[in-house]
Amino acid sequence: MNLDLIPQIKHTKSxxxxxxxxxxxxxxxxxxxxxxxxxxTITDKLExxxxxxxxxxKANRSRVDSFxxxxxxxxxxxxxxxxxxxxxxxxxxxxxxxDAEKAAEYVDVLQIPAFLVRQTDLVVAAANTGKVVxxxxxxxxxxxxxxxxxxxxxxxxxxQVMVTxxxxxxxxxxxxxxxxxxxxxxxxxxVVLDVTxxxxxxxxxxxxxxxxxxMIETIARxxxxxxADGIFMETHFDPANAKSDGANMLHLDHLERVLTNLVxxxxxxxxxx
Numbered sequence: 212m213n214l215d216l217i218p219q220i221k222h223t224k225s226x227x228x229x230x231x232x233x234x235x236x237x238x239x240x241x242x243x244x245x246x247x248x249x250x251x252t253i254t255d256k257l258e259x260x261x262x263x264x265x266x267x268x269k270a271n272r273s274r275v276d277s278f279x280x281x282x283x284x285x286x287x288x289x290x291x292x293x294x295x296x297x298x299x300x301x302x303x304x305x306x307x308x309x310d311a312e313k314a315a316e317y318v319d320v321l322q323i324p325a326f327l328v329r330q331t332d333l334v335v336a337a338a339n340t341g342k343v344v345x346x347x348x349x350x351x352x353x354x355x356x357x358x359x360x361x362x363x364x365x366x367x368x369x370x371q372v373m374v375t376x377x378x379x380x381x382x383x384x385x386x387x388x389x390x391x392x393x394x395x396x397x398x399x400x401x402v403v404l405d406v407t408x409x410x411x412x413x414x415x416x417x418x419x420x421x422x423x424x425x426m427i428e429t430i431a432r433x434x435x436x437x438x439a440d441g442i443f444m445e446t447h448f449d450p451a452n453a454k455s456d457g458a459n460m461l462h463l464d465h466l467e468r469v470l471t472n473l474v475x476x477x478x479x480x481x482x483x484x
Contacts, residue, residue, distance in 0.1 A: 226481055227474065229260035229441040231302055231320075231345075231375075231403060232466075235456035237265040237286040246448065246463060247293045253467045257474050262320060263293050263301045264445070269455050270306035271326055277455075287317040294319070302345060308336040315340035325349045325377050325408075328360050338367035345373050347405070350380045354392030361399045373401040375443055378409035386411050388430060390437040403441035404434035410459045422459025424450070428469050435476045442473065 232250055237243055247263050254261040267287045268280035280286055290301045302320035305311055306327060314321055321337040325347035328334065337344045346360050357374050364372040374396045378386035388409045396402045409430055410423040431442055446466050450457040461469065 226477075227257075227259055228435060228439065228477055229262065230254060230470070231262045231264045231441060231443040232446055233264035234447050234453065235266060235445050235460065236269050236280060236454055237267055237289050238454050239281065240289045240292065242448075243289050243293055244296065246446065247297055247299070249448075249463055250446070250466065251297050251299060253470060256467075257470055259470060259474065261299055263290070263297070263299050264303070264443070265290055265293075265301070266304045266455070267314065267317075268304075268306070270304075271324060283313070287314060291317045305333070305337060308332050311336035311340050315342050319343060320345050322375075323347060323360075328352070328357075331363060334360060334363045335367050338364040338369040338372075341369060341371075343371040343373070344369065345375055345403070346400075347375045347377055348392070348396070350378060350386065354389070354395040357396050358399045373403060373441070374399065375403040375405050375441075376409070377405035377443075378411070384412050388433070390433055393434065393437045393439050397438060397440070401440040402438075403443050404431070404439040405443035406431045406434065407443070407445045407456070407459045407461060411456075412458075422456070424459055424461060427461050428472065431469060431473055432476055435473050436480060438480075444469075 234246055243265055268283055290303060294301045300319035302322050303314055303318050304322045304324050305314050311321060320343040322345040323334055323337060328346050328349050344364050348357050361372055376392050378388050381387040386409050393402050406427055410426050412422055444461055445456060446461045446463050447453045448463040450460040450462055453460060
């Protein structure tokens with residue numbers, strides 16, 4: 212990937228994959244800073260370009276009583292503080308057209324959720340901010356169809372766009388990753404593999420999404436081998452008590468081991484090219 216896509220990104224080795232990582236949702240300032248500091252310690256050591264991820268609100272939940280956020284402005288200010296404290300770029304989801312300009316004041320990358328990636332007005336609004344746009348591939352979409360989502364951004368005079376694969380629906384309650392999609396979508400834009408969301412088990416009768424965190428490293432390794440430019444991985448120091456997506460997040464204590472192994476695989480892949 213050309214790291215000029217995100218000019219603010221900290222990097223020392225352009226031949227490494229980059230990482231989008233952090234909690235699913237911003238639950239508070241202390242937790243965000245704590246997670247960011249730990250990840251940055253690891254990524255600096257491993258020379259991995261890094262973008263802090265955190266949703267300022269969660270608009271797509273299974274149940275009406277699910278956690279949706281601590282308040283938009285409060286969460287966005289925390290994202291800005293993370294960026295200013297550690298000198299790293301940040302990424303957050305947007306769900307409505309009005310979110311685009313609001314979030315763009317605080318973060319570097321605007322992410323379009325998978326369920327919303329066909330919403331033309333939302334994608335164009337994100338593109339018009341001039342920020343980097345990260346398009347999540349819909350669970351219901353083919354890799355080839357993401358070319359049209361990318362075109363919506365580039366036709367809005369914004370070349371700063373990347374695509375993130377987060378798996379494809381398999382039946383009602385499982386996700387699978389078709390790794391053929393990574394080289395296919397790289398024809399249109401840099402490609403990220405969202406490892407943790409690809410391991411969700413949605414539509415549970417409880418109304419709380421399940422997951423397979425035991426498979427995180429397996430899926431991540433395959434993503435590196437098949438040419439993913441970046442890895443997206445949600446992490447938390449207490450996934451069991453995280454307010455969103457805890458069932459498929461990586462425990463923060465395991466992050467360094469996983470990333471160390473991915474860096475070694477990337478070096479091997481680079482030596483074969």
